[in-house]
Amino acid sequence: MPLxxxxxxxxxxxxxxxxxxxTMRKHGYSRNALIETLHTVQSSFGFLDEPSIRFVAKSLxxxxxxxxxxxxxxxxxxxxxxxxxxxxxxxxxxxxxxxxEKLVAQAEKLLHIHPGMTTPDGEVSLTTARxxxxxxxxxxxxxxxxxxxxxxxxxxxxxxxxWTMQ
Amino acid sequence: MNVEELHEIAAAAVEEREKFDYxxxxxxxxxxxxxxxxxVKAAIxxxxxxxxxxxxxxxxxxxxxxxxxxLVLMEPSEKRYGHxxxxxxxxxxxxxxxxxxxxxxxxxxxYFDGQTHVVLENSGHIDPEKIDEYIARGGxxxxxxxxxxxxxxxxxxxxxxxxxxxxxxxxxxxGLKWDTVAKVKGxxxxxxxxxxxxxxxAFMDRSVLESDPQRVIEGMAIAAYAIGATKGFIYxxxxxxxxxxxxxxxxxxxxxxxxxxxxxxxxxxNFDIDIRLGAGAFVCGEETALIASIEGKRGxxxxxxxxxxxxxxWGDPTLINxxxxxxxVAPIIRHGGEWFAAMGTARSKGTKVFALxxxxxxxxxxxxxxxxxxxxxxxxxxxxxPDGRKFKAVQTxxxxxxxxxxxxxxxxxxxxxxxxxxxxxxxxxxIVMDDTSCMVSVARFxxxxxxxxxxxxxVPCRAGTVQMFxxxxxxxxxxxxxxxxxxxxxxxxxxxxxxxxxxxxxxxxPVLSTLRYFKHEYLAHIEEKRCPAGVCDLxxxxxxxxxxxxxx
Numbered sequence: 001m002p003l004x005x006x007x008x009x010x011x012x013x014x015x016x017x018x019x020x021x022x023t024m025r026k027h028g029y030s031r032n033a034l035i036e037t038l039h040t041v042q043s044s045f046g047f048l049d050e051p052s053i054r055f056v057a058k059s060l061x062x063x064x065x066x067x068x069x070x071x072x073x074x075x076x077x078x079x080x081x082x083x084x085x086x087x088x089x090x091x092x093x094x095x096x097x098x099x100x101e102k103l104v105a106q107a108e109k110l111l112h113i114h115p116g117m118t119t120p121d122g123e124v125s126l127t128t129a130r131x132x133x134x135x136x137x138x139x140x141x142x143x144x145x146x147x148x149x150x151x152x153x154x155x156x157x158x159x160x161x162x163w164t165m166q
Numbered sequence: 167m168n169v170e171e172l173h174e175i176a177a178a179a180v181e182e183r184e185k186f187d188y189x190x191x192x193x194x195x196x197x198x199x200x201x202x203x204x205x206v207k208a209a210i211x212x213x214x215x216x217x218x219x220x221x222x223x224x225x226x227x228x229x230x231x232x233x234x235x236x237l238v239l240m241e242p243s244e245k246r247y248g249h250x251x252x253x254x255x256x257x258x259x260x261x262x263x264x265x266x267x268x269x270x271x272x273x274x275x276x277y278f279d280g281q282t283h284v285v286l287e288n289s290g291h292i293d294p295e296k297i298d299e300y301i302a303r304g305g306x307x308x309x310x311x312x313x314x315x316x317x318x319x320x321x322x323x324x325x326x327x328x329x330x331x332x333x334x335x336x337x338x339x340x341g342l343k344w345d346t347v348a349k350v351k352g353x354x355x356x357x358x359x360x361x362x363x364x365x366x367x368a369f370m371d372r373s374v375l376e377s378d379p380q381r382v383i384e385g386m387a388i389a390a391y392a393i394g395a396t397k398g399f400i401y402x403x404x405x406x407x408x409x410x411x412x413x414x415x416x417x418x419x420x421x422x423x424x425x426x427x428x429x430x431x432x433x434x435x436n437f438d439i440d441i442r443l444g445a446g447a448f449v450c451g452e453e454t455a456l457i458a459s460i461e462g463k464r465g466x467x468x469x470x471x472x473x474x475x476x477x478x479x480w481g482d483p484t485l486i487n488x489x490x491x492x493x494x495v496a497p498i499i500r501h502g503g504e505w506f507a508a509m510g511t512a513r514s515k516g517t518k519v520f521a522l523x524x525x526x527x528x529x530x531x532x533x534x535x536x537x538x539x540x541x542x543x544x545x546x547x548x549x550x551x552p553d554g555r556k557f558k559a560v561q562t563x564x565x566x567x568x569x570x571x572x573x574x575x576x577x578x579x580x581x582x583x584x585x586x587x588x589x590x591x592x593x594x595x596x597i598v599m600d601d602t603s604c605m606v607s608v609a610r611f612x613x614x615x616x617x618x619x620x621x622x623x624x625v626p627c628r629a630g631t632v633q634m635f636x637x638x639x640x641x642x643x644x645x646x647x648x649x650x651x652x653x654x655x656x657x658x659x660x661x662x663x664x665x666x667x668x669x670x671x672x673x674x675x676p677v678l679s680t681l682r683y684f685k686h687e688y689l690a691h692i693e694e695k696r697c698p699a700g701v702c703d704l705x706x707x708x709x710x711x712x713x714x715x716x717x718x
Contacts, residue, residue: 031462032460032461032462034462034463035442035443035459035462036443039443039445062462066463070462070463070464073447073464073465073621074445074446074447074465075445076404076444076445076446077446091366093367093524093561093595093597093611093612094367094524094529096366096611097523097597097598097599097603097608098524098525129405130366130446130448130615131366131367131405133196133363133368133403133405134197134200134232135366135367135368135369135521135595135597136197136369136529136530137529138523138524138529147196147200148200149197149200149201
């Protein structure tokens with residue numbers, strides 16, 4: 001019996017699954033492509049949910065426990081869908097020395113959520129990062145993935161209010 | 167590809183450059199890009215076209231002085247401009263062949279004096295996505311020299327003679343490491359480049375990968391030839407999207423030019439490299455954890471020995487070096503080990519790239535010969551502490567390092583000197599703090615980092631970091647007693663001595679070094695319920711003097 005017969009069908013008609021499948025094919029459906037594949041799922045869908053983890057685990061013949069273990073071990077993977085906008089505050093050492101704690105407190109106060117959470121209306125996700133490597137511009141905030149350096153609390157407030165007011 | 171062809175490519179690239187009278191290099195590293203240097207470049211290009219001057223506008227990697235970004239370097243005048251915005255394009259182009267624009271002077275001070283660029287020699291001068299520009303500056307000469315004129319053993323000999331030590335932090339002699347892997351028998355060997363730059367406050371690896379990725383590829387290929395490997399991996403943090411993108415292009419270009427693949431440079435040497443993305447785990451900078459991560463598993467370290475040199479990726483002999491270490495290889499082979507060994511101190515050779523950040527006038531990347539003093543770097547190159555504040559400490563080595571006070575400013579930088587002062591080289595982050603930083607809070611910050619980044623495999627690290635964090639929190643809130651301080655010191659010893667990997671073993675360092683140099687701050691929190699820097703809120707604490715107890 002050919003090997004590919006064991007592989008599960010794509011979870012849905014969604015074209016993004018073909019991209020995921022492409023990554024696995026590129027690595028010859030090898031077990032060590034697990035992290036690479038999960039990266040593709042997250043970049044395509046924005047997060048990892050149970051069906052997608054099951055699909056990847058089965059396709060690569062990795063125990064579901066191992067796949068789930070990997071997903072929860074690495075900070076980069078998220079099990080929850082992100083909000084419409086994301087605000088990531090860098091809390092690396094250089095940013096910490098330049099007062100990133102105040103930025104986090106400010107964002108928490110404005111959005112009424114803690115880092116790692118999304119506002120109930122699904123508008124804004126607040127996260128912190130362990131150094132994005134732009135320490136020369138500390139303190140640094142990533143707004144919808146775009147890096148803003150030497151940011152002041154007032155600037156951050158303005159941006160967050162623009163998102164929440166919409 | 168042979169030497170003649172390489173020289174032809176270089177000559178063609180030089181000829182291409184000579185068509186122009188002027189060159190304007192625009193920094194497009196992460197720091198400057200965040201200030202829209204891409205738009206600046208487009209504006210300058212448009213302006214240059216209309217001006218009728220023969221001028222080439224080039225995208226380059228990091229120019230170092232992030233504080234004054236977006237940066238522009240004019241050639242041949244070698245004039246640098248800082249804080250250049252779209253509106254300045256006209257003046258920048260107009261200044262070609264004339265007087266420089268005074269208002270765009272980046273106030274370099276002594277920033278580039280005293281720096282020696284080996285790793286960063288091409289950064290800011292070449293387009294990182296164009297392999298021919300790298301070749302025009304002597305790129306891949308070293309690989310060709312190694313493959314055609316040198317035996318693997320003589321390559322290792324040169325690296326050993328150079329005295330190069332691992333730039334990722336540990337400082338293990340690179341030549342010795344290569345020699346060990348070369349001597350292990352095995353049909354399949356691997357070369358891994360550790361680009362999981364997890365130390366917060368360090369960004370030299372990101373910068374090298376973004377500015378001069380070919381240099382790392384060449385270094386890896388030379389290493390593969392020396393140890394007999396045919397397959398390589400570069401493990402990069404997913405937080406560095408630009409580095410990943412430039413590296414992907416660079417690998418494709420290197421394959422196109424025949425520096426990767428089968429039968430490299432008309433020899434029987436085969437080697438290719440794949441990229442593996444990290445997924446946000448600091449512990450993956452530890453070599454055995456990194457290997458587990460490449461294998462698609464949770465990044466937990468395992469006991470050593472066996473070392474990866476004997477049993478690494480999929481159980482095969484594996485060489486792991488840091489990005490900056492590989493970046494030093496090509497120049498060593500090109501100029502010889504003795505040239506490299508002439509720089510630096512007796513036991514720490516060559517140069518080191520530092521990321522100068524925090525409360526300092528001129529933040530950015532600097533590359534200096536080993537042996538330079540902290541004072542020269544911080545006050546000479548970096549311009550000292552801004553806003554008239556007082557220097558308090560410099561933190562080196564990331565979460566594994568320590569904080570050094572003013573009396574150590576004349577310490578000359580080397581692996582051994584930093585360790586004896588209670589810190590370490592680490593990957594080269596140098597974070598300057600002024601008198602507004604509370605050292606207990608800084609220690610707590612690092613402990614929180616180690617606590618959340620602990621992989622959870624061994625108990626001392628998993629549980630110990632939590633307890634140390636709690637104790638430090640108690641101190642910053644004013645609820646701690648002398649007994650708590652004793653317990654903290656005791657835990658530092660236990661966690662350091664019994665943890666499985668480097669993360670746990672060095673997690674107490676920030677606490678130990680601040681206790682060593684700033685004990686009075688700990689005591690002020692405990693005895694006087696006062697934070698000397700005015701950072702901690704101790705208002706909730708009261709001292710029951712009669713019973714000698716504290717309530718928070």
